[in-house]
Amino acid sequence: FKTFRSSQCSRLTVIAGGEKPAATGGGEGYVVQLDYTTYSIVKAIGDKMRHAVDLTVSWHNNIVDSYDFESTSASYGCHAAFEYNNHFWRCVSVRSAQHGFQFAIVSGEFGDTTDENYLHDCQVLESASQCVKFANKGKGLYIYGGLYAGKGYALITSNNDTYVHNARLLGGIQV
16 A cells, blocks of 8 residues: 555665555555655655655655645655654645645654754645644754645644745745
8 A cells, every 4th residue: 555665774766656545544545655764865756645755753865856646635744753854855746635745743652853854946736734734843844945825824833943935835824
């Protein structure tokens, strides 16, 4: 139910695509899932998957030129489990059922933090909920350029250091 999953890996280059899996709940339906993975490059293309890219306890990764269409959850997600210094470059989310980018999944097993993550010229179009959700105990979400236009807020952040520079946030910000 996952196109590609890594665990405790370093320096991977992954190009993967997935379309409408048999199941999308309980961990299924990911195009790429990085667990405890570092210094890797990912390009993912999802169509009606749960997530295009999911990061759990992973750091120093680059998600590049990825596209997600009609995800059943968030197109790109971090589990707020110590994900650190991950960069999303020119990633696109179209009509996600929840969020374009989610840095907010609380599992109870981790410290509920994701720090120093970056969105560079990304786009979220027609998300059913917020375009970017950054609601955890972490610090430092950086949004440089891009377009964020959904049915909810363009950005939700709670008590975090969030920086927005030259980005078009259509739909407002909730702090």
